[in-house]
Structures are given as structure tokens and as C-alpha cells.
Amino acid sequence: MKRGPDDLADRYPIPVEIVHHPADCPKLPFPQKELPPLLKKRLLARGIKVGNEDANDSAKESSLPPGWKETIDAKYGKPYYYNTALGISSWTRPTEQAAEQSGKGEEDPLPPGWKSALDPQTGQTYYCNPFTSATSWERPVDAATVAKMKRCRGCGGFGRGLVHAHGFCLHCSRILNKPPPGQQALEVKPPPKQKPSVVVVAKGPGIYADSPGIGPSSISTRPIPKVANPIPSSRVQVAQRAARKAASGGIDPMDPASYSDAPVGGWGSGIDTNKKTKTGGGSRPLPSPGDVLRQNAEAIKSAQPTSREDQKDGLGEAD
Amino acid sequence: MAFLLPHLRSGWAVDQAILTEEERLVVLRFGRDADDTCMSMDETLSSVADKVKNFAVIYCVDIEEVPDFNAMYELYDPCTVMFFFRNKHIMIDLGTGNNNKINWAMDDKQEFVDIVEVVYAGARKGRGLVVSPKDYSTKYRY
Numbered sequence: 001m002k003r004g005p006d007d008l009a010d011r012y013p014i015p016v017e018i019v020h021h022p023a024d025c026p027k028l029p030f031p032q033k034e035l036p037p038l039l040k041k042r043l044l045a046r047g048i049k050v051g052n053e054d055a056n057d058s059a060k061e062s063s064l065p066p067g068w069k070e071t072i073d074a075k076y077g078k079p080y081y082y083n084t085a086l087g088i089s090s091w092t093r094p095t096e097q098a099a100e101q102s103g104k105g106e107e108d109p110l111p112p113g114w115k116s117a118l119d120p121q122t123g124q125t126y127y128c129n130p131f132t133s134a135t136s137w138e139r140p141v142d143a144a145t146v147a148k149m150k151r152c153r154g155c156g157g158f159g160r161g162l163v164h165a166h167g168f169c170l171h172c173s174r175i176l177n178k179p180p181p182g183q184q185a186l187e188v189k190p191p192p193k194q195k196p197s198v199v200v201v202a203k204g205p206g207i208y209a210d211s212p213g214i215g216p217s218s219i220s221t222r223p224i225p226k227v228a229n230p231i232p233s234s235r236v237q238v239a240q241r242a243a244r245k246a247a248s249g250g251i252d253p254m255d256p257a258s259y260s261d262a263p264v265g266g267w268g269s270g271i272d273t274n275k276k277t278k279t280g281g282g283s284r285p286l287p288s289p290g291d292v293l294r295q296n297a298e299a300i301k302s303a304q305p306t307s308r309e310d311q312k313d314g315l316g317e318a319d
Numbered sequence: 320m321a322f323l324l325p326h327l328r329s330g331w332a333v334d335q336a337i338l339t340e341e342e343r344l345v346v347l348r349f350g351r352d353a354d355d356t357c358m359s360m361d362e363t364l365s366s367v368a369d370k371v372k373n374f375a376v377i378y379c380v381d382i383e384e385v386p387d388f389n390a391m392y393e394l395y396d397p398c399t400v401m402f403f404f405r406n407k408h409i410m411i412d413l414g415t416g417n418n419n420k421i422n423w424a425m426d427d428k429q430e431f432v433d434i435v436e437v438v439y440a441g442a443r444k445g446r447g448l449v450v451s452p453k454d455y456s457t458k459y460r461y
Contacts, residue, residue, distance in 0.1 A: 285408040285447050290334040292391045
């Protein structure tokens, strides 16, 4: 198809993004009049080009942004613009600014845990979340971006008034010792000597991978301040137990023992397994003579005054 | 009649006697040789020892000589008979309430052989508790 005469094209200005916003099409009177400059400016701010000289100017303007191509539509005989990389077509001539905007929109941060990757078969970019095993061809939208809120740099949380000016929430600024610029850092002295009594807080997946402190695979260690009194309180006992458990295998974040006074262990823990033979009624088998002799030997050994080393866990006999 | 039965003189000997016996049931009689009840029981044991020798072996343990098991096995009866198979204690439901042991003197040889047979058969099948062919709950009434 041939392109119509210039004046016709100018008289019927190409509507802005017919596909998306048909309502936005300005209906201009046939004998085009000069619009007031203020209105023209406002229309321009909305991306609507009006007036002969403007259209001419924009047509003559610099080349299309990279990735954009111009073709004449077969049905309407109008030029339109498309971008194969972005999969967008538009009646309006894309400007550098718009391209910049769309490019910037493309760089919206992914939701925490998501990664972009290249599909080797099709060569397309896809998005995956290794923590939830979710995949998507479409770029996932971060809820924080939609809500126009900043995420905490530590934990990745967001919310109204949650993240402070320095980029951390109150909790993270305390945990990671990142106080707001005005305030003094908390003095947390590592406990002197003794075993490394730390509570290891294993964080679940789905947090910023590049965050310095709490992350999907990182572990934040929080030193427990040393108590002054030599008698270990139950809280310290719990912490020490938790530390020992952490040293052995790590704490389940769902385990109440990792953050509360609940004792670490399963249902049977804490029951003295040594006293497995409680005869009485004869409801369970007695140990074999070999076991009896061994238990007797142990009982004699434990009756001896135990050395200091045996009690170094500081929990005494009650543990 | 205790002299007809092999005696185990130490805790270690008891342990070894049970550990080394792989195919046969080990019957242990805990008590004092001079005790009346024990002598009565020993009479039964010594007379059946030869009959059950293919599947059971009977030992005597003096609880004064070997006090190691007194506390754990609660050996305060004058005579106590216990069964072990492959280093495992086998319980018998005698109807007396105490499944761990026979703590009275048995006069009837055949009854005892029956019990040993039942214990052996059950233990071979992996049972930890076997039921005695006869209920002894009313024993003291007659």
C-alpha cells in the first residue's frame, strides 16, 4: 500500500498506542488550529504530538531507538513501529525517552529469590525461583515495586514505615549492627573465652542473595552477652544447649527451641535412658547378664567423684 | 541335688555361658544351694537336665556368691528360674503376674519340661514373651 499524502497524515494524527489506550486518541478538528502553548505542553507531557511542525519535527528527528523498526501497516497504510526484542508494537514513534523508560521498567528488581536465565533451547530469557522451583517466561513482578516501597537490604521485607532511611528495617539494623547514620552502634561484646556461645539463626530461602548479612545460604551469628552471675540461668542453659545443637547439626528455624525456652530435642529427650530396666510386674524383658554387668560397672564408675572435665558443659547432673 | 548341675561362680561366667550358647536355651537358677525351696527345684532341674539337653542347658548361680544380678533381676526369692536365649531374656506368661521368672519350686518334672519346650519354641521364632502351657495363678490355693 502506498502511503497517503503528508497533509492527510498530519490532519489525522496517529493515535497513541491504539491497542492499549484507544480512549486517548485525540480528535482534532479538521482545519487544524494552533493550540495554546500551555495545552500543547501538557499534551506533549502525555506523549501526544500535536501540530504540523511538531509532527514534522518528530518525523525528522533522530533515528529510532535501538531494537525498534518501522514498517507500513498493510491494512491502514500507516507506518507503525515494533520492537521484536520487547514484543511491542506502537503507532507512535518511540522516542529515546520512552525507550529509556521501558528499559528501566525491564530492570525492575526481581522479587527476592528469582533469577533470570537463558533457555538453551529457545534462546529466550526465562525466570526461575530455585527455592520454590517455580519458572516463568514472564518477568515476575516484585510486590515491593508495585507497592512503590523499598525493600530492607537485610531481610528483604517491606512495608509502610518498615524500612528506614538507611535502607534497613529496625530489626535488621539491630541484628546486622547497621544503625541509622545518626545513632551510635550497639556495643555487643563477644563473650569472653568459654565455648562459642552463639545462637545460629538459619534463615529460610527467598531473601536477597547479595545482601551482606541474612541471606538464603548465609547464617547470622548473634553473640550472647556473657552473664555476670556464675549460676547459669535457665535461659542461658537453653542458649548453650541451642549452641551445642547448632554446632552439631544446625537448628530448624521452625523449631521453637531455636528462639524460645523450649528445650531442644524430640519427645524422648531428657528421659534417662540408663534406667531402661524398671522391673515391676515383669512387663518388659530384663537386660542380659552382660548388660547388667556393664551397667553395674558404669554405676560404680559414676559413683566415683567425677572430674571437672566431665561437667564442663556447665549444666550439672540435671541435664 | 545341686551338685549334679553346673554352677557359675562369677558374673563373667554367667555372661559367657549365655553368650557362648547359640543354639540352646539357657536356664538359670538363682538361689542358695542350701535353701529348701532351691533344693526342691534343683531336684527337678537335675532330673530333667538330661532330657532337655538337646535344646536347653541348665546352670545354677548362687546369689550370695554372685550378687551382681540381685538388684537388677530383683532376686529376693529363695529360688528363681530365668530363661535366656541368644543373650536375650525370654519372658513367660505364667499367670502369676511376674513374667520375668519362675520364683517358686516346681515339683512336676513334665510341667517344667513343657515350659522349657514352649520357651525354646517361642524364642526360636523371635518371641520375647511366651505363654506357659499351664496357668499358675491359682497355684497357691491348692
